[in-house]
Amino acid sequence: MKMAVLTEDRLIQIRRDLHAIPELALAEKRTHAYLKRIIDGLDQRFITVKTIPELPTALLVRVAGRQPKRTIGYRTDIDALPVSEQTGLPFASKNPGVMHACGHDIHMTVALGILSYFSEHQPEDNLVFFFQPAEESRNGGKLAYELGVFQGKWRPDEFYGLHDNPDLPAGAIGVRMGTLFAGTTEVNIDLVGKGGHAAYPQDANDMVVAAAQLIGQVQTIVSRSIDPIEGGVITLGKLEAGTIRNVIAGSAHIEGTIRGLTQAMIERIDGRLKDVGEGIARSYNAEVTVTLNQGGYLPVENNPALTKNLIRYMKGAPDVTYIETKPAMTGEDFGYLLSKIPGTMFWLGVEDKSQLHSATLNPDERAIQSGVNAITGFLTDRMTQN
Structure with missing residues (x-):
């Protein structure tokens, strides 16, 4: 029996559940099982789920479009860091020495919210969601690409993904033309x-x-x-x-x-x-x-035309706070996928005094629904274009 579209309260609970079970690169077994359970509970009319035997913690989900002109990819990372959490939160990590100190729990939750929306509102174009293991180390994006995962109906024509940013207001979208990450x-x-x-x-x-x-x-x-x-x-x-x-x-x-x-x-x-x-x-x-x-950690170089279009939408959306950001010297293996498939990475503000990779990172959960709304709006707008 299918669930309703994931509500904001449900998304916050999902984020907390994921935060409590962080796992390191290529060992994200409980995370994979949890994600699969949530996805299996969504409306399945337009959804196809694919697993990868050679990369068993990865998940791909395809949402069939009603009149597709293209396939749009959306990537989220699922691994955590070898950091001992010091937040004191009631849903703090249950795995000693491992923490979602880079906010991948937020990333996954936003992706599930977007997927939930399009499971109920069939998109015009095809969508492929990539729940990627091993971003923090072991370059999971490169591993998946080299395994031939993105072929046939599973190959996006363009790829998008976000990274949370504690320096931006909760829910704000930040991006720039050119390189976002080193x-x-x-x-x-x-x-x-x-x-x-x-x-x-x-x-x-x-x-x-x-x-x-x-x-x-x-x-x-x-x-x-x-x-x-x-x-x-x-x-x-x-x-x-x-x-x-x-x-x-x-x-x-x-x-x-x-x-x-x-x-x-x-x-x-x-x-x-x-x-x-x-x-x-x-x-x-x-x-x-x-x-x-170097492995798969190439610069995250945003595609000019696709990024210009994303900026146009985010600037014009009445419920989106758009901020032009500077490039960051932090690394992200989404750069490898963007070297193969055109796309854009952008920031989602989570407003916190602690920085990424900090043992005290505590993102503002109000960012989750704002992120879902901004990205579903953008993707819907993108599908109206030739």
């Missing part, structure tokens, strides 16, 4: 020289000194190799070397991250980092290995 690359650098006694440096090859020189030179890449009116970041956040104070370290290991607003910029920074590594290797007669892993 692309990211994981950096691992290994330096190998020769260990020895602290009293006899001439007989060793000190990798603490080599690592220090490398770290210093890396700081010049953005300041001297990147256009200052563009944005790029290199952060080396971890350094391991040595075992005791009076032994020269024969090896060192450095870990960090690169952020850039375009793929071309990321690749330029990647290349300069490799150059620095090669220079240190020659200067210190050491073996230096620079390993870069």
Whole structure:
């Protein structure tokens, strides 16, 4: 027996249920089961549900359009972070050390609200909802694409998705032309020289000194190799070397991250980092290995025409607060899907003093229904266009 369209009170309860059962990338089993149960309770006249054996926590839901001109995709992420919650909420995480500290519980709930609406009000165009695992790590969007999930009637002609933003008023929609999120690359650098006694440096090859020189030179890449009116970041956040104070370290290991607003910029920074590594290797007669892993975390570069259209609608909608936002240096694997299928990502304001990935993040739940209303309105408007 089908349920009615999900009400605001029901959506808030769904969000709280999801918040209490956060799971890490590719382990979202309870989350998947909960989502499936809600979806199965909706009007099934126009709905087809698809699972992916090779990506078992993912869910795809297709809503058949009555006179489709296109297939519109909507993506939401479902995984959580390895963060110990400190909100004190009655529906706080029941999984120790895991929390929806990035607001994916809000993302999922808004998606369910949109799906619920179109399950009762058959859309003109086809809709494909992608409940995606492994956004925070393991690039679930890339995994799904490479598995051939988006083929035939399951391939969107355009893709949309949101990310919650505690700096914006609850329910506000924020977007911009161009890049919304930076692309990211994981950096691992290994330096190998020769260990020895602290009293006899001439007989060793000190990798603490080599690592220090490398770290210093890396700081010049953005300041001297990147256009200052563009944005790029290199952060080396971890350094391991040595075992005791009076032994020269024969090896060192450095870990960090690169952020850039375009793929071309990321690749330029990647290349300069490799150059620095090669220079240190020659200067210190050491073996230096620079390993870069971008995976699916490409810049989220919004399609110009589709984004212009979304901005037009959000600006004109009487019940939507629209805010033009700046690009963010945070990463999002929706960028990979947007490199394959044109689309747009936008912000949903959730107004909170705590930031994303914080143990105290507590989004304003008033944003849920506002988000559902804004996006269903936009999608309905989009379907009226050629």
